[in-house]
Amino acid sequence: MPGRRVPEGPPPAPVVQRLRLRYAKRGRLRFSSTRDFQRALERALRRADVPMAFSAGFHPHPRISYANAAPTGTASEAEYVELGVSERVDPEAVRVALDDALPAGLDILEVVEAGPGSLADRLEASDWVIAVPRVDPETLQAAVDAFLAVDRAEVTRTFKTGPRTFDTREAVLDMRVVEPASVTRAVPDAVPAGEAGCATMRMVVRHTTPAVRPDDILSALRAVADLVPPAPPLVTRLAQGPLVHGVAAVADPLATDGKVGGS
Numbered sequence: 001m002p003g004r005r006v007p008e009g010p011p012p013a014p015v016v017q018r019l020r021l022r023y024a025k026r027g028r029l030r031f032s033s034t035r036d037f038q039r040a041l042e043r044a045l046r047r048a049d050v051p052m053a054f055s056a057g058f059h060p061h062p063r064i065s066y067a068n069a070a071p072t073g074t075a076s077e078a079e080y081v082e083l084g085v086s087e088r089v090d091p092e093a094v095r096v097a098l099d100d101a102l103p104a105g106l107d108i109l110e111v112v113e114a115g116p117g118s119l120a121d122r123l124e125a126s127d128w129v130i131a132v133p134r135v136d137p138e139t140l141q142a143a144v145d146a147f148l149a150v151d152r153a154e155v156t157r158t159f160k161t162g163p164r165t166f167d168t169r170e171a172v173l174d175m176r177v178v179e180p181a182s183v184t185r186a187v188p189d190a191v192p193a194g195e196a197g198c199a200t201m202r203m204v205v206r207h208t209t210p211a212v213r214p215d216d217i218l219s220a221l222r223a224v225a226d227l228v229p230p231a232p233p234l235v236t237r238l239a240q241g242p243l244v245h246g247v248a249a250v251a252d253p254l255a256t257d258g259k260v261g262g263s
Helices: 027-031 034-047 091-101 137-149 180-184 214-225
Strands: 017-025 064-067 075-085 106-113 125-133 154-159 162-167 172-178 198-206 234-241
Touching: 017 091, 027 075, 034 064, 034 075, 034 091, 091 106, 125 180, 125 214, 137 172, 137 198, 137 214, 154 214, 172 180, 180 198, 198 214
Parallel strands: 075 234
Antiparallel strands: 017 075, 017 106, 064 075, 125 198, 125 234, 154 162, 172 198
């Protein structure tokens, strides 16, 4: 029996430093898919001359881990990626170089040296804002009250294995109608520009399996409260990370890492 083939040449350089990146997906780039971002990031890493570590084998790949990406069509201020590099680097210098190499709208906000543990395990929940054009706050508040009053709010979504019905209510830890200005001060494009009569809702949603996405919540609001927005809502993820014990809030998942880069 022939021996197992082994790639020629020296083994790949080991990972000597791990970096965790927080990036934003803004404006028209909210319509980019996870795969679109992966391609853009790999090109940016080459242009920025980041010394990436690679996997072994006949088809080596850069050591990149993507964590809980937002759905296509959703803007976000809190997307996370982890990189393995073969030489020690300055995280802030990497942030600047990658931000320059990526298109406007894919913005690197923070780069830190990774601490122990898994980044994905820290992403327990997301803080979302949904701007609903041409719906008044009273109508949205009535829909929110109806949703919070039920024990279960089931929706059906098609997966690779076929349709699946699941509950959305249990994953929602907090849901409330807010003033648009309270959001746009931090994230200017979270509410459609120049849109009159736009009600705004914030919610904290626990990460579950299957994941309860914002469009699932909107489907549930349609089912329990007959809320049918006349224009597509604008969805933005404001944060994701560990749940704060005792309150429905999300903490910074990079807070315990060695912060060198800035936001």
